[in-house]
Amino acid sequence: MGGIASSPIDPPRYVRTPLLRPRSEAKRSRIIDAAMQHFAKHGYHAARVGDIADELGIAKGSIFQHFGSKDGLFFEVYKRAVRSFSKYLDAPAEVRAAGFFEVLYYWLVRTEHLLHEDWIPYRISLLGNYGTDLVLKREINRFLTTEDPYGTVAFVRFGLERGELRKDTDVEMIVSILDWTVERFQDALLTAELDPALFRRQSQMPEKKEARIRQFLELLKRAIGTGSVAGKARPEIRKAAPPVAARKKAL
Amino acid sequence: MGGIASSPIDPPRYVRTPLLRPRSEAKRSRIIDAAMQHFAKHGYHAARVGDIADELGIAKGSIFQHFGSKDGLFFEVYKRAVRSFSKYLDAPAEVRAAGFFEVLYYWLVRTEHLLHEDWIPYRISLLGNYGTDLVLKREINRFLTTEDPYGTVAFVRFGLERGELRKDTDVEMIVSILDWTVERFQDALLTAELDPALFRRQSQMPEKKEARIRQFLELLKRAIGTGSVAGKARPEIRKAAPPVAARKKAL
DNA sequence: ATGCTTTCGTGACTTAGAGTCATTCATGGG
DNA sequence: CCCATGAATGACTCTAAGTCACGAAAGCAT
Numbered sequence: 001m002g003g004i005a006s007s008p009i010d011p012p013r014y015v016r017t018p019l020l021r022p023r024s025e026a027k028r029s030r031i032i033d034a035a036m037q038h039f040a041k042h043g044y045h046a047a048r049v050g051d052i053a054d055e056l057g058i059a060k061g062s063i064f065q066h067f068g069s070k071d072g073l074f075f076e077v078y079k080r081a082v083r084s085f086s087k088y089l090d091a092p093a094e095v096r097a098a099g100f101f102e103v104l105y106y107w108l109v110r111t112e113h114l115l116h117e118d119w120i121p122y123r124i125s126l127l128g129n130y131g132t133d134l135v136l137k138r139e140i141n142r143f144l145t146t147e148d149p150y151g152t153v154a155f156v157r158f159g160l161e162r163g164e165l166r167k168d169t170d171v172e173m174i175v176s177i178l179d180w181t182v183e184r185f186q187d188a189l190l191t192a193e194l195d196p197a198l199f200r201r202q203s204q205m206p207e208k209k210e211a212r213i214r215q216f217l218e219l220l221k222r223a224i225g226t227g228s229v230a231g232k233a234r235p236e237i238r239k240a241a242p243p244v245a246a247r248k249k250a251l
Numbered sequence: 252m253g254g255i256a257s258s259p260i261d262p263p264r265y266v267r268t269p270l271l272r273p274r275s276e277a278k279r280s281r282i283i284d285a286a287m288q289h290f291a292k293h294g295y296h297a298a299r300v301g302d303i304a305d306e307l308g309i310a311k312g313s314i315f316q317h318f319g320s321k322d323g324l325f326f327e328v329y330k331r332a333v334r335s336f337s338k339y340l341d342a343p344a345e346v347r348a349a350g351f352f353e354v355l356y357y358w359l360v361r362t363e364h365l366l367h368e369d370w371i372p373y374r375i376s377l378l379g380n381y382g383t384d385l386v387l388k389r390e391i392n393r394f395l396t397t398e399d400p401y402g403t404v405a406f407v408r409f410g411l412e413r414g415e416l417r418k419d420t421d422v423e424m425i426v427s428i429l430d431w432t433v434e435r436f437q438d439a440l441l442t443a444e445l446d447p448a449l450f451r452r453q454s455q456m457p458e459k460k461e462a463r464i465r466q467f468l469e470l471l472k473r474a475i476g477t478g479s480v481a482g483k484a485r486p487e488i489r490k491a492a493p494p495v496a497a498r499k500k501a502l
Numbered sequence: 503a504t505g506c507t508t509t510c511g512t513g514a515c516t517t518a519g520a521g522t523c524a525t526t527c528a529t530g531g532g
Numbered sequence: 533c534c535c536a537t538g539a540a541t542g543a544c545t546c547t548a549a550g551t552c553a554c555g556a557a558a559g560c561a562t
Contacts, residue, residue, distance in 0.1 A: 300549070510555105
């Protein structure tokens with residue numbers, strides 16, 4: 001019985017201090033920004049709190065005053081990073097109109113562009129997901145489930161309402177599967193650290209990637225989709241990649 | 252362009268020293284054992300190299316001599332832990348005979364028992380997957396793909412040969428999907444840290460878990476399976492859980 | 503055995519960096 | 533103008549990883 005779960009439910013760590021701070025929010029914010037750069041650039045361990053303070057021209061103690069610990073600081077950084085991402089349903093209206101799987105396709109094709117435009121928050125989320133500590137990880141998961149920053153739940157409901165997702169599978173199950181696979185698929189698409197041999201040898205071949213994305217979607221469709229195509233009839237998932245149009249970044 | 256991937260392919264870190272050591276392997280081994288206990292009990296960061304040395308009655312320097320760094324030590328611990336797990340096809344012959352999805356079912360139902368019998372290596376793998384550092388994580392992934400310690404590739408081939416898995420999807424894709432989802436499903440089943448709301452409120456209800464496992468398998472079956480039931484005809488995935496028979500642990 | 507070489511073990515030492523705290527400073531409300 | 537409260541400071545502590553010069557032991561010849 002000992003071991004795994006230290007206690008059934010333990011109190012939330014890293015609570016964002018008493019929640020009320022009039023104008024020094026500004027400073028907090030500056031610290032978070034600087035810290036995000038450092039964490040992204042050097043990773044969690046190699047990033048030094050002292051350096052962050054130096055860069056801002058403030059005392060190290062000040063950072064600890066605001067965030068309590070390095071972990072606490074990172075947690076705030078993580079939240080900001082993740083909140084800066086688009087939600088599924090932020091896809092353009094015409095894409096949404098084309099249905100659930102088109103929206104998914106839309107985002108998968110764009111992950112790479114979005115990343116290269118702005119790799120810092122992505123890197124932070126990677127660190128939060130894999131590169132810090134299990135204790136922090138628990139906190140992060142709590143955050144992810146309560147806040148649902150990618151809007152997965154709403155997205156799944158959208159798919160259900162359109163009759164594109166099967167109603168005989170629990171919503172939570174669909175959400176989890178979607179979260180897990182999309183997250184890892186994107187990670188594999190993007191990073192050397194996590195590439196599980198799926199894209200290892202062919203990272204230079206965009207059309208191969210395209211094919212992978214298509215295949216991945218077909219698979220997901222079988223897993224959680226109904227057979228039916230919703231809304232305006234479409235033969236199948238789409239034959240060719242659309243020209244990368246209007247890629248404005250949300251938020 | 253800067254950032255994410257520090258370099259295309261960098262030299263393997265944590266190489267296991269020149270590969271030849273006559274009899275001090277014994278000591279190495281003792282250290283790894285002790286370290287496994289400590290890492291499992293306290294987590295990566297809270298485990299102290301000094302403590303491990305103390306427990307063994309040796310000098311701390313000695314550990315560094317053998318493993319170079321704390322990371323290096325952990326990597327060895329991780330490898331040992333993961334290698335101690337059963338491979339998919341280690342399931343009993345009669346289960347194998349019943350087919351791919353029966354094997355999967357077999358292991359999912361048992362994860363909990365296996366864990367409680369012997370939670371230490373499981374905890375280590377959790378730490379390796381989520382709780383250390385991205386640099387180490389990369390090394391770990393290299394290991395996982397080259398060594399395939401769960402025998403996923405062989406298992407998928409097994410499913411393909413039996414005609415239970417679709418041949419129109421790349422093998423790597425199937426392997427990846429399987430690895431990702433099963434890993435996370437198990438994690439969710441077992442740990443508070445990673446539970447993505449799937450089992451959160453109902454961890455005390457075994458029959459609910461059962462239902463989840465069943466649902467998860469149906470979903471996977473649709474995703475990567477052919478419709479056909481291989482071998483001896485079976486109506487569907489199975490109506491009731493078999494009594495937990497012969498649960499001998501492999502390796 | 504006796505040297506000679508190579509590996510192993512040691513523990514005192516260095517170093518880095520997180521976290522603390524008594525004191526000083528700012529600021530806004532009366 | 534003055535005091536109370538919160539913010540900022542930087543010198544300090546402390547912990548734990550990592551180093552290294554030296555001594556001990558273990559091969560391995562002759």
